[in-house]
Amino acid sequence: MSTHKRSKSSLPIPSKVGDILSYLGPYNPHPQQVAAGDAVWLFDNVVYRNPKGKWEAEFVAAVLSQDPSCKVPDVVSQVAQMAGLSKDAQETATIARRITPFLMDIQPGRVVNASLGSGTKLKLGPGGRNGISSDIKQLPSGKAGDLVTTTAQVPAGANGVLEMKTIYAEPDGWAVISDIDDTIKITMTSDPIGILRSTFISTPTPVDGMPELYAHIHKLLGPQSPFFYLSASPYNLYPFLRNFREQYYPFGQLILRDASWMTIPGLLSNLTLGTEDYKVDRMEKIHSWLPKKKIICIGDSTQSDPEAFGDIYRAFPGWVKIILIRKVTDIASVGIETKNAPERFEKAFDGVPRDIWHVFEDPAECYNIIGARTMASDRPASKRQKSSKDVPYELIYWPGIPGRGEHIRLALEEAGAEYTDTAHIEGGMDQVVSYIKGEKPDDDINTPGLAPPWLKHGDLVISQTPNILLYLGPRLGLVPSSDGNDDHRYRVNALALTALDGLSNEPHDCHHPVAIQLYYEDQKTESKRKSEDYVKNRLPKFLGYFERVLKSKASGDGPWLYNGQLTYADLVLYHCLNGVKFMFPKAVSKYEKSGDYSGVFKLYEAVEERPRIKEYLASNRRQKYSLGIYRYYEELDIEP
Template identity: 55%
Template sequence: MIWSRLARSRHEGLIATPTSSSSALPSHGSIVSHIYSSGARDSPCRQTYDTLNSRASRTRHTRGNNFTFAPSDLGLKFMLKGQARYRAVRCFKMANNEFSPSNLASAMQLRTRKEKDFEKFEKFESSLTVAKSSRVPLAQGQPRLTSWLNRLKIFRPFAKPATDDEIVWLLDNTAFKSPRTGVWQAEFVAAIFEREDKKKLMDMVSGIVQAIGLTDDAAERNTVEQRILPFLWDVCPARFVTATQQSARLKLGPSSTNGLTSNILNLPSRERGSLIRTSTKLGAGTGSITDMQTYYAGEDGWGIISDVDDTIKVTMTSDPVGILRETFINPPLPIKGMPELYSEIKSFLPQDTPWFYLSASPYNLYPFLKQFRKQYYPSGTLILRDSSWKTVAGLLSALTLRTEEYKVDRIKKIHGWLPARKMIVIGDSTQSDPEAYGEMYRTEPGWIRLILIRKATNVAEVGIDEKNEPERFEKAFEDVPRHAWHVFEDPAECLDIVKKTIREGQ
């Protein structure tokens, strides 16, 4: 993959021109010793090295045995510019542990968890007599049987339709023109659950009330009961859902071991900016979401990707008690000034501009977050983690572990849908948004035009001071032009920056 993108970057400056020095690149021997050391066998550098050597072997076959490849050859024989140069140099820097924003972000998250005693809360919750997570975390390197089952579609012959006794959610989505075929498509996602066990509900509510230290207030218990329900429902694998979009009949499924369906379906052509309703008659009981909206986004123009937690919504992601309070107790509140900023941005952009709201929260929170977004922010597609966590410990882990990897993966998916769009991405300093956005800026040059990072100043939001240090942002945005990223405390200062970016990018 890395080499193929290097090849695609030829037009950006991969020129066969001799250079006088390769000092920017480590030696071939040092790279090989690192790449083949323990723990580095799945690194991007290892993959790049193996791919290039494989190609070199084929070239030897056609040119003779005097042709060899060494990483230093890139510096000696080629002048690399733009994205091609970045990929080569970054790979070799990583080989010497000189550059890895992702590792730095993960380390900061782990230090935050340790300082804020996340494990204490997770162990306390795990000791309660409640159902365990429907997706048990595996040790690093352990093969995931469920992933192979899903890939092989082993459930397909046994899949059955969802019933009215089950709960069905249809999730809003964004339609795009396939870059390969030009046909309108969209990813349709549905979630299917079984109804909750009342005993399980009471146990979980009592556990949360005890963990947060609440008094036994009837109104607060009722709020917890309503919000905790989606965490207690058992997921339903091997189900499919039939839905109707105007005159078209859609079949979604089968659902995976996480209770989710995910299907890329072809759609009829419509005008950019169209909003089309899809509905199902299945799972029509209490708790179901039987209607969804598909937004038709054209191929070009602008787009917005926004983080949710502590970017536009108060979540307190660096504090376990804060997460529990803001998720299960308190009314959801917007970050001050962000609704006004987003409203201004929306008015400045064309009507068919797609908005994506990307959160590390599990999809159990979809109804809660959808209602929050509807109340305060422009319409858009809400993208959540595709795991159904059935413990509070799982929720805390989802918001604090491997968020950079998750967000990069989802942003890559959006890029695959809308590669010709010009994107503005907005996040905050509490998790790993700077590292994720910096990675995507470097990976897909020209796609992201502006990165805005809210500097969270509340100690319960940011967790540890180093998340707001200038050095952190400089490292995360290495090789990103200074005009393309901005760290702010007051959202009001962002509007002129956004307008300037849009005017210059027309």
């Protein structure tokens, strides 16, 4: 780790010789033991396999003096004044407590003796001029996901963070590198006053939705996938940030700048200047430990996370699989519009494939991205077809109507998947007709289909809307992670089939109750009778069913039908309800106002607010209703 120098007069050293020897860092021949008045901080870490296959880890320890040599009230007053605070006793006490780790004198040349697990003895240090030691230690065998405790052996009177956790990580699999400030914790790094308030005064607050997202990622990837929390904050904030992480986020290694705070301007510059080079340097170190891992990088737009992640992607092609950048819009600061400009992201990610990096405002947008990318990456290579990364999906469906093909479009749009659509390409109608006639697919693998939609993916051609969705769901992250079995996808499929039965097939029969080949005008009397029964009896039956599903334990938290997350069944229900609203506006309006199906309509609104869905619905890719499944006839618009 790099060193940080203070003037000799500020270093509490026992002798001039000891002071000189501390410049030698780990090569100091006469290190000093931890004393009763010292504070020791042990930093949590990750164990990896070295090139010889042996387990090892970097152990970092810091030693400081418990009692600051400067006058704490003077510094507290300075911070309070800069933050624009009055002399509030509670706020003053909070500042004093938070600022003390910055004022504790560093203790160079100290050795920390520690015990790992059931008795492995470790000697950490001696530390350098910044009071920090960094040692690579070989460790006993373990298995991925094991969490082992190391305890500092210190004399009575010494205190600090005397226990650390060490997690074992195999070379393969996934890992997460996450920024902290304004990515998972509100810090307001674009605002100097905001930094002071969030660091020394305010209750540490997680970014809304991020704890739930990280819990989901941890569950999806498993305990064997390590998290690295990378911040430009100085190491003085370690106890503060460690407590914050333990309260809100999965266990992981905190990586902080090994430079102590000297002045308030020094703290502010520490958090805002040189962050790109610093973060790239630390990510290069993580790569040296875990070069075969598949990395998810998560950051925000306030600092240089996009540039740093772009740099590391280009430095180690194939290592980073997903980049997620939180577009920070809840901070009023100079330059935030420039930081959030699309041109900035395009430049930062020059040379990075577009399906790798994503900019989001709502953490809910990330669930499907992560689900789709992790499942696609973990899936064994198939001899018959390429992965979704290599081959765009091809939708073969009628131009001019949403129809049954719309369910597939919504799934592809929500996942941000690359696809072509015969509704929007020259000669698209001819392709549809060639499939109907059986001229395509022309091979010895795929059977002819009866009617559109068809989905072509590599060498695979399949038909039937629910069958296509059953195929796409896991690949697009639109079913929960299966954890080795297929139970989730069958439950989701049952919900989709029910919606298609009662809110798609039956509405179609309302305008064609006698025969498909007859015109509507030839069966108007029967159509009106069928529609009256549908809006009075069948429609509330299906709305009531989905309301029960949403109130069930299996629905989970949030507005979704199953397991607390968006699935393709939610998208199917949305489009079905959208079509029924077009076809029977009076009936749907009455049922919505009744309040009996509030969960169903809340789901409907939640789907419409999904960023990709919202953009799609406003685009010309969205087909207008005409003479498809959902048709409006004034005489059938019956109020129940």
